[in-house]
Amino acid sequence: MTDLFDKCKGDGGYFGSLRVRGDRYFNQPVLEGTPGPRMKFGGKEVVMWAINNYIGLCDNPEVRRTAVESVTEYGTFTPMGSRMLTGNTEKHIELERRLAAFLRKPASILFNYGYLGVVGTIAAVVGPEDQILMDKLAHASIVDGTILASAGRRFRPFKHNDLNSLESQLKAANRDRKGGLLIVTEGVYGMRGDLADLPGICDLKERYGARLLIDDAHGFGVMGAGGRGTGEHFGVQERIDLYFGTFAKAFAAIGGVTAGESAPIEYIRYNARTNVFAKSLPMIYVDALTTSLDIIESRPELRERMWTIARRLQNGLVELGFDIGDTASPITPVYVPAGDENVAMQMIRMLREEHGVFVSGVTYPVVPRGTVMFRMIPTASHTEEDVDITLNAFRAMRDTMKIDTAARPTVVA
């Protein structure tokens, strides 16, 4: 007889070989210090490139002050209960109003985690007769929302950012169409850093009478002249039906928001199980987010600074021969030649131990099988010196390990 837990003893499951080794180096490394460009790892200072602190709000004193005042007044628990029962306050309502105005939409709804926001939004608006068209590289929360939606069995993946593939799926969906169609893509792809072709996707969704949800976790507060995201960057924000952003990245907090027309947002409020059956966002975050939003709206120079650092890092890596793919955002993937996990581990160890440069490796299931990369996040808090130390480290690592930068990864899906 097989015991349910037998599988837990072997090396199956996600990152199984690391789990059985009890690894705390490549997986779950323990970091010390305020999240930012300099932290401690293994007792030594490192230049940190693995944190989504895009515009440097992690160590912002105004946000910190607001949070301290808020926790003094409200504790960690206020308000108690779901928004639907006892967890609603004027401050939650006001933050939703401000976020909607920022995102140029009539209404918005807060969620406690970005993951819960994406899952809840999809599962609320998609019913049994509806169909979901999803980019093949979509984030796990989009996949899980699709599974949770009663229409999970009716989803149609299209090739990454491929408008022909999307159009043929739209045609197929229309042939046996009984309900509505929802297209879901990320705005900035969180691992590769490339952008969804939003103008082309908007044209198609209008031609085929579909609705569009953009998960802009990595574009929110980052892309566009005003930080409104990838829709603003492409000038198509008003054509996006549902815009989603997380607070866990540029806003340096926790939670998420979905914005759109009032009727769907109210429908989501009443039907997203991740809203109805979850305690509401604690006041400490509602207050801190109000200050973060003030900063994002009033200080575009933070985004300019982030771009300055990103360009210096990305240009330098390309000059050294490294493959950073087709990123069009600060996200800087460095593809490990030939997609070799063992080489990647040696590279990571050398960068950390000999040069004090901390990067994280990314493998399946975060990226497709066969892709191995470092995912580097330049931020407004990094200095030119941080970049130069890092480029020197990459050069030394390349030469010492005799890395053949011309060997392209096997899969860059």
Ligand SMILES: Cc1ncc(COP(=O)(O)O)c(C=O)c1O
């Ligand atoms: C594209 C995308 N969507 C959703 C999420 C989930 O957001 P959160 O971390 O706020 O739960 C993430 C975070 O990794 C993400 O990258």
